[in-house]
Amino acid sequence: MDLALLRTFVAVHRAGSFTRAAALLGLSQPAVTSQIRTLEQQLGRPLFLRQARGVTPTTIGDELAHKAAPHLDALVEIAETGLDEDSSLRTLHLAGPPEFTAERALPALTELTGEHGQGFALRASFGNAEETLEGLAAGHHDLAITTARPRGALLTATALCDEEHVLIADPGWASHVSAAKLRRKDAHVLENLPVVEVHESLPFVARYWASVFDSRPAASGTVIVPDLRAVLACAVTGAGLAVLPRYLCASALERGAVVALLEPAVPPLRTYFLAVRTGTLAMPHIARAHERLLRAASDWS
Secondary structure (H helix, E strand, C coil), X not given: CCHXXXXXXXXXXXXXXXXXXXXXXXXXXXXXXXXXXXXXXXXXXXXXXXXXXXXXXXHHHHHHHHHHHHHHHHHHHHHHHCCCCCCCCEEEEEEECHHHHXXXXXXXXXXXXXXXXXXXXXXXXXXXXXXXXHHHHCCCCCEEEECCCCCCCCEEEEEEXXXXXXXXXXXXXXXXXXXXXXXXXXXXXXXXXXXXXXXXXXXXXXXXXXXXXXXXXXXXXXXXXXCHHHHHHHHHCCCCEEEEEHHHHHHHHHXXXXXXXXXXXXXXXXXXXXXXXXXHHHCXXXXXXXXXXXXXXXXXX
């Protein structure tokens, strides 16, 4: 069986369409279509079901992908690394949300790099859950940290840790809020306070309101900045209330730069998952990084 055909097949399986696979491979769409047709003729079975938007693998297609993809990934890594004396230094490609990756994952993994580390270089990229999972499936990343559990058998995910969310504000704004009313789940006392968020849709505030107050926030964002660390910096300077992961604002809470407006008995949580392509944990450098993050996460609660 031609390895070039298998490589194209795996790219289509991961991308979910001939068009996206062609872009990843640097081929024309007709060339990708022709290669898949040739492979299907050799096997005597259809590998994909053509749909209006993209393709869906058949049972045979899924089985072939799960058997072939890890070996193709290993061959590509050998080709990219080479067989010279530095071949033991493999590169781990990590992707995840910027704040969590920077504050949690990278400090844990950099212990495995360097002169006395475990022999791999580290490359990190940031993105949302959809972007990181698409990049992982396409082979751009080795590990992905995401708040969405991937579907299907091509990717394997393990729960990494839970992230507690805290409603905070600087002490000046906190003095305007009645803690007693908040404990009675009366969110109206917060409606006139400015809000600092990462997006106009107020994802963190809306999730907190739904969980704690069983309602939607009435306020709109006063300051919108796409990084939780910047949200914290704005909250510290008095820009308004914010909902942040506790690990990110713990230091500011301890020194009194911000205060928690409410400490619900059951705080809102968000789960992070550590995802890999199925079969790639057979690669030692990915397995070491995967294990290191899981062990480090036991101390992140």
